[in-house]
Amino acid sequence: MTQYWLIKSEPFKFSWDDLVRLKKDHWDGIRNFQARNNLKAMKKGDICLFYHSNEGKEIVGLCQVVTEHYPDPTDDTGKWVVVDVVPIKPFKRFVTLAEIKATPALADMALLKQMRLSVAPVRAEEFDYLLKLGETTL
DNA sequence: GCCAACGTTGGC
DNA sequence: GCCAACGTTGGC
Numbered sequence: 001m002t003q004y005w006l007i008k009s010e011p012f013k014f015s016w017d018d019l020v021r022l023k024k025d026h027w028d029g030i031r032n033f034q035a036r037n038n039l040k041a042m043k044k045g046d047i048c049l050f051y052h053s054n055e056g057k058e059i060v061g062l063c064q065v066v067t068e069h070y071p072d073p074t075d076d077t078g079k080w081v082v083v084d085v086v087p088i089k090p091f092k093r094f095v096t097l098a099e100i101k102a103t104p105a106l107a108d109m110a111l112l113k114q115m116r117l118s119v120a121p122v123r124a125e126e127f128d129y130l131l132k133l134g135e136t137t138l
Numbered sequence: 139g140c141c142a143a144c145g146t147t148g149g150c
Numbered sequence: 151g152c153c154a155a156c157g158t159t160g161g162c
Contacts, residue, residue: 008159008160010159010160031158032158032159053159053160053161054159054160054161057160057161097161115159115160115161116158116159116160118159
């Protein structure tokens with residue numbers, strides 16, 4: 001069963017456009033245990049919403065997990081992991097944080113409940129709703 | 139740039 | 151094992 005996730009990145013560090021340009025990249029730099037556990041729970045084929053934090057504050061596109069977790073090459077301690085993702089397609093219409101907050105059906109999203117969690121699960125019904133808001137289909 | 143929220147660390 | 155201090159994230 002496909003699981004849905006939301007992954008955050010600050011666009012000036014690593015943006016949607018960067019991922020599109022690279023075609024594929026490992027999602028690194030996660031240094032939070034809960035986020036790491038979520039990374040470890042990701043399965044090949046899972047779908048991720050790409051969210052721009054700090055600047056933009058909106059969901060900009062869809063990507064897919066192509067390689068399940070392996071040790072983070074930028075980490076010496078051996079504690080942290082990365083996954084590989086590829087872009088699928090951008091949202092036709094970006095979905096902003098303000099919009100998510102203003103939508104009762106999305107009020108329970110982990111994104112809102114735990115703002116600092118950079119890798120968060122998304123429920124299927126939330127995912128469907130977001131796709132609709134983004135005027136995009138898989 | 140500020141600050142609130144929250145996760146992590148380390149002293150006891 | 152508690153909790154204060156500290157660091158980081160991310161919205162505003």
